[in-house]
Amino acid sequence: MRTKDTPVTWGEWSKEWQAHRDIAASTKLTDEQRIDLHVMPRWGKTALSDITRADVKRWVAELKANHKPTTVNRIVGLLNTSLREAVDHELIHVNPAQGVRLKTGEVTHERFLTKAEVDRVCAHLSPQWAKLTYLLAYTGLRWGEAAGLQPHRFDRKRGVILVAEVWDEKNGQLLDYPKGKKRRTVPVPKWLHESIGGTDPVILSPRGERPRSRSLRRALDDAAVAAKVEPFRIHDLRHSFASWLIQGGVPVEEVRRLLGHTSIQTTQRYAHLAEVPNEDVLNALL
Incomplete structure (x- = not known):
């Protein structure tokens, strides 16, 4: 004892x-x-x-x-x-493992697709996968948020989604909060409204089941090759959403809210996308 x-x-x-x-x-x-x-x-x-x-x-x-x-x-x-x-908890005075890490040698590569590239890829997808891809790209939802989106969370009158649940694919569970545990509303373009049905989740796989990330990833890989678009990850659709907002002049703080980031520092990585060279700089390069 x-x-x-x-x-x-x-x-x-x-x-x-x-x-x-x-x-x-x-x-x-x-x-x-x-x-x-x-x-x-x-x-x-x-x-x-x-x-x-x-x-x-x-x-x-x-x-x-x-x-x-x-x-x-x-x-x-x-x-x-x-x-x-x-x-x-005052059990020890210092943390001997603080800062002990290995260099991974990996370079983080965030892929930003253009809207035209998304259109080209979706043209080579089945209707259901195309609907889900557009939803991810034009709302910035995380995979689990999209795969767990309940029909009653879409307010058609206001045209917004309430992000309140997340599908935990590994454990096959629907969790009642998104990452960061803060609910948020995300606007949905009007042309996307018809894609959001009354099923659970709102967009099913081509087989009529809850979509699996692995299946969509394979479909996206094949479609990217057919569309002659550089391969990308599902999460890159979320990066693309953020890049479109920043380049469109949406304030970083609003982008942070829409993405559900708990820290503004996480969103700041997109800030450089708003730095467009002015006309004088471009003229000097002629």
Whole structure:
């Protein structure tokens, strides 16, 4: 039995930390698997006060031998988050895992499609996939928000969608809040109204079922090739929506609200798209 003066092990602290984490069910499942497989075996019996930065770095080197840098960073990120919370609970004074990461060598590539490219791709999709693609591109909904969109959330009179549920594809569950846990309304172009039906969800797959991201992704890949458009991800349709708004002069704060970003810093990555060279600069290049 642990007394007041007995050091708390990471395994003991982990149970309390995990029990109070406020995260999506799919994230929780993935994190638990990584913790059970990688973190608990190494740190479960180690006292929080005995975890040193040197030990963490050695562990990272061991993980690197069998896993990609991005995977290592996700695993180490769990230890880092748990220890940061331990500091906040005054169980330890400093977080020895803070800032310990591997360079991934990956370059983030955000693809911005033009409206003409979306039209060309949709011309090579089945009617149902085209409807869903247009919905994603012209509302900026996340995949889970679109796949979980309930018919009563579309106000046809006002022409807006209330984003209030999210489909968790991994666990097959409809969650009653979007990412960030803040409901928001998103306007829908009038020409899209007829695409939104009374089914659950409002746009079904070509087979009349709830759409699956993998199936749409395959359809988009084939359509992009046929349309001679550079391949793109489903999430790039959301990036494209943001880019169209910014280039159209919509304030960044309004774009943040429409996208459901909790932080304006996340939306600021699109700000450069509004920086159009003025006429004097262009004339100087002639």
